[in-house]
Every structure is written in C-alpha cells, then in structure tokens.
Amino acid sequence: MAQGGYVWWYVDALSEDGRQGLTIIAFIGSVFSPYYALDLSRDPFDHCTMNVVLYGERANRFCMTERGRDSLRRDASQIRIGPSGLAWDGTTLTITLDEVTAPIPSRVRGTIRLRPNGFTRDTFTLDADGRHRWWPMAPSSPVEVTLDAPSLSWRGTAYxxxxxGDTALGRDFSDWTWCRADLKDGSAILYDVRRRDGSTQNLSLRFAADGTRRDIRPPLPAALPPTRFWRMPRTTRSDDEVATVIRTFEDTPFYARSLLASTLDGEPVRPVHESLSLTRFANPLVQFMLPFRMPRRAG
Incomplete structure (x- = not known):
C-alpha cells in the first residue's frame, strides 16, 4: 500500500422493519483520521480503526477508536483491528465487535453474520488517474445481528x-453522494462524485441477487433538503426526480446518512443514502473536533 494510501471494507445493514441500522467500516489508513493527516511518515498501517455506528429507534452508538500497526492482524481470510475483526470462511462474513463509544464511554459488543448470495465482478475507478478504486462486492445479502451490548438482535439486508486508494481522498474529491436500495431482484446503487478539477462521475448500477450486473434506467437528479443541524447538503437521483427523507441517521459537519423514499428502475424503494463533503472535512474547526469522537489508543 502506498504511503498516504488507504483501504477500507464497508458494511451497512438495515433491519427488516426499517427501525434499526448499523454501519461498520474497517480502515487501514483511516481516511478521516486527524492523526493520519498530521503523520509525516504517512504510514497507513499505523492508522487503523474499526468504525461502528448503530442508529435507529432501539439504539444509537458511535465508535471510532484508532489504533497503531501493532494492533493489526490480517491474512487471506480475516482482518483484526484491536479487539474487533472480520473473517470470511467461504460462505459467511462474520464480524465480531468489542468497541467503546466516545466521548462518553459505552460498550458495543456482539456478532454480525452476512451471507452473500454472490459477488459482483466489476471494479470501478472514481478518478481520472485511477488512484481510487471501488468494488461493490455484495450489494444485497441477508444479515443477522446479535449484540450483547447494547442488547439487540435483528435480521435484515446488508451491503x-x-x-x-493511493492518496488522500481530499486531494482528488470535493464531495460525493452514494446510495443503495434493495429491489425485488437484487439492488441498485448510485454513486455521484465531484472531483477537485470540477469534473464529475455519475454511476447508476443494478445487480441481481447473485451479483450479476443488469441494465438500469438512468435516474434523474432529485433535490433533498439539507440536514437540520449542520445543514449538510444532500442530493440524489430518482426515476421521477422526486425523493424524500424518511429519517436522518447521522448529521455531522461533513457527513450525513439518511433513509430515503424514491423510485429506481420503476420500483418504489427506500435507499440508504450518504453525503460526504471533503471540503467541509478540511475545515480547521472540524479537524479540531474530530479527536473527541475519534480517540487514538496504543493497543
């Protein structure tokens, strides 16, 4: 991995009733780390973290403790960062969590099992020079969530x-929006990127449940209101140029996660949506606030 580079593995899941969700991101080279940004060695292996977010009606938690290279263990089938990890046995991705929230400590501990029906084949470059690559491996899979802390269990679908990447996100991108939606057969993904040079990339993808790529009707731009507290801008696309926000899960100075209602490829859907502003992320005030939510530990 290049100095200043990164890799992350991302899972988001929503319960069958839509009342509870989670996001898990395992980072090597934590792209949102203030410590990594200031590290002159630019060693990605010394800036690893397991970001865990619970959101919904039953529980809300945020964990993002950064750890050094001595806390990283990995091989062909698993990765561990401190006390948490992801392991693949050929049929099931098992995620074990034992994390602590900040700034007010509380435990998030338990197991998530995701069983993909198949994998996609295509990897997409997000910038003109190919420094940033994205592989939507398993866009829609059954998931089981069993947590001891907080006491919580549910089933649903996961992405x-x-x-x-080979360099910092903020070097090449100013912002992006992304969303994924379950369809009757598989899923749809929209990924809209705005680069620092002013160029854009708009991906509209559809995959069957087994990962086979399918054609999709290109959706049209649809306006969304900004978030209530931080006024984070949000936009998306839909067949009829109409989308609404059902619930805002995360409202931060540079990032928002929401549950929407829209129409994609002729189907009414409820996409999980994110907006990221790397321009806002670079603001010195935001950088000052980040350590309060993203502490760094030696082990």
Missing amino acids: FDTNH
Missing part, C-alpha cells in the same frame, strides 16, 4: 463493498 458490502471495499475502497482502495
């Missing part, structure tokens, strides 16, 4: 992807 699993990975991103790999």
Whole structure:
C-alpha cells in the first residue's frame, strides 16, 4: 500500500422493519483520521480503526477508536483491528465487535453474520488517474445481528463493498453522494462524485441477487433538503426526480446518512443514502473536533 494510501471494507445493514441500522467500516489508513493527516511518515498501517455506528429507534452508538500497526492482524481470510475483526470462511462474513463509544464511554459488543448470495465482478475507478478504486462486492445479502451490548438482535439486508486508494481522498474529491436500495431482484446503487478539477462521475448500477450486473434506467437528479443541524447538503437521483427523507441517521459537519423514499428502475424503494463533503472535512474547526469522537489508543 502506498504511503498516504488507504483501504477500507464497508458494511451497512438495515433491519427488516426499517427501525434499526448499523454501519461498520474497517480502515487501514483511516481516511478521516486527524492523526493520519498530521503523520509525516504517512504510514497507513499505523492508522487503523474499526468504525461502528448503530442508529435507529432501539439504539444509537458511535465508535471510532484508532489504533497503531501493532494492533493489526490480517491474512487471506480475516482482518483484526484491536479487539474487533472480520473473517470470511467461504460462505459467511462474520464480524465480531468489542468497541467503546466516545466521548462518553459505552460498550458495543456482539456478532454480525452476512451471507452473500454472490459477488459482483466489476471494479470501478472514481478518478481520472485511477488512484481510487471501488468494488461493490455484495450489494444485497441477508444479515443477522446479535449484540450483547447494547442488547439487540435483528435480521435484515446488508451491503458490502471495499475502497482502495493511493492518496488522500481530499486531494482528488470535493464531495460525493452514494446510495443503495434493495429491489425485488437484487439492488441498485448510485454513486455521484465531484472531483477537485470540477469534473464529475455519475454511476447508476443494478445487480441481481447473485451479483450479476443488469441494465438500469438512468435516474434523474432529485433535490433533498439539507440536514437540520449542520445543514449538510444532500442530493440524489430518482426515476421521477422526486425523493424524500424518511429519517436522518447521522448529521455531522461533513457527513450525513439518511433513509430515503424514491423510485429506481420503476420500483418504489427506500435507499440508504450518504453525503460526504471533503471540503467541509478540511475545515480547521472540524479537524479540531474530530479527536473527541475519534480517540487514538496504543493497543
């Protein structure tokens, strides 16, 4: 991995009733780390973290403790960062969590099992020079969530992807929006990127449940209101140029996660949506606040 580079594995899941969700991101080279940004060695292996977010009606938690290279263990089938990890046995991705929230400590501990029906074949470059790659590995899979702390269990569907880059996100991108939606057969993904040079990339993808790529009707731009507290801008796309926000899960100075209602490829859907502003992320005030939510530990 290049100095200043990164790789992450991303899972987001929503319960069958839509009342509870989670996001898990395992980072090597934590792209949102203030410590990594200031490290002159630019060693990605010394800036690893397991970001865990629970959101919904039953529980809300945020964990993002950064750890050094001595806390990283990995091989062809698993990765561990401190007390948490991801392991693949050929049929099931098992995620074990034992994390602590910040700034007010509380435990998030338990197991998530995701069983993909198949994997996609295509990897996409997000910038003109190919420094940032994205592979939406398993866009829609059954998932089981069993947590001891907080006491919580549910089933639903999950999305699993990975991103790999050779340099900091803020060097090449100013912002992006992304969303994924379950369809009757498989899923749809929209990924809209705005680069620092002013160029854009708009991906509209559809995959069957087994990962086979399918054609999709290109959706049209749809406006969304900004978030209530931080006024984070949000936009998306839909067949009829109409989308609404059902619930805002995360409202931060540079990132928002929401549950929407829209129409994609002729189907009414409820996409999980994110907006990221790397321009806002670079603001010195935001950088000052980050350590309060993203502490760094030696082990």
